[in-house]
Amino acid sequence: MFHYRCTDCNKTFDIKPNVMLCDSCGPKTKKNSPLLGVLEVINSNHRSSLDDIFSFLPLEKQYFPTLPVSNTPLIRPERLINDLSLTNLFIKNDSNNPTGSFKDRASYLVSAFAKCNSINEIVLASTGNAGSSMAGIGAYANQKITIFLPKNVPEGKLVQSLQYGANVIMADGNYDLAYDLSMEYSKIFGGMNRNTAYNPMTIEGKKTVSLELVRDLGQEPDHVFVPTGDGVILAGVYKGFADLLSLGLINKIPTIYAVQAQFSCAIHRALLNNGIFDYQNSTTIADSISVDAPRNGFLAYKYLKKYNGKTIIVTDDEILNAQKILSEKTGLFIEPAGAASLAGLLKVKDSFKKNETIVLLATGNGLKDTLSATKKITKPQKLIKNIAELK
Ligand SMILES: *Cc1c(COP(=O)(O)O)cnc(C)c1O
DSSP states (O other): OEEEEETTTOOEEOOOTTOOBOTTTGGGOOTTSOOSSBEEEEEOOTTOBTTBGGGGSSSOGGGSOSSOOSOOOEEOOHHHHHHHTOTEEEEEEGGGSTTSBTTHHHHHHHHHHHHHTTOOEEEEEOSSHHHHHHHHHHHHHTOEEEEEEOTTOOHHHHHHHHHTTOEEEEOSSOHHHHHHHHHHHHHHHOSEEOOTTTSHHHHHHHTHHHHHHHHHHSSOOSEEEEEOSSSHHHHHHHHHHHHHHHTTSOSSOOEEEEEEETTBOHHHHHHHTTTOOOOOOOOOSOGGGOOSSOTTHHHHHHHHHHTTOEEEEEOHHHHHHHHHHHHHHHSOOBOHHHHHHHHHHHHHGGGSOTTOEEEEEEOBBGGGGHHHHGGGSOOOOOOOSSGGGGO
């Protein structure tokens, strides 16, 4: 009922753990460029129903760890609703996942995929959240997790992975080096590779957010804001809505806004440049969306073109302001990448009608990177011993 299809040449494949990229297109991937031959899961199960989200997934429920991943809260942020005069604004709080980020949706499916195939080691490169996510879910499921991290990984995410007991290897360089090392490691030592976009289950796992949105709202939203780095969340969000559209369960694909940081916006540039990806070094405080060569760039671009999606670029300062607004007005402490969706909304809010349904994805917990969060606050300088000193 489920199979893979190459997003470049449409060749189909059976779902097997040793099949990752299309064997004709994948090897044509150029250095410093998005992956070619990314595979997507095709669902020909026409009995899928929103009463049972597992019915949309290519693995039996019995293989999934029994910890509560996904089904995150959909919040109506009353104070923001008033401030922005947007009556149907919602925040999907994925920082509520077990390890504090959206990445758990993908790790959950990858964990089940490895288990179903009796593979006990999972290997990946990560900027931080994918690694700590796989480490936590792997800890629960009793799987060995090996993570390659860039040397500038935020402390919280490193500590979190080590706490979960993962085998952590530090690359003397950036995420791209960690990525290459993880691929080599998998070739030599085996295990399942969970690299984002490379393992098709990473996209498939992330689609569940759209299914939950439609289930919880009772219909599709009009607009969804998605913080975007490698473009896997973006493709997952589209995939979920596309599955629902093909089953006649929604009427249209919402307008999706890929929000990127000003100096890490490869997908935005490609959209302006007819799908051509140039290579630039990225810098942004939002480490989870700091990406030089977006692994899933080609598929993200295809989806944006097909469904008339938009890109929005935001500065680091706008991201940090949005982070502060979220904390202050909604009680949600969200890491900078996750707050980028609000920063994006603030740029285009005047183009919306008051009652359109708008969803912001809040993708990661603020406690993962407290250093960034100190930029917009002042720590108390003075120590007191006596309450009289307060005047
Ligand atoms: C990974 C991540 C993103 C971006 O997802 P991509 O699939 O790389 O585009 C956004 N926010 C957080 C918190 C993340 O961990």
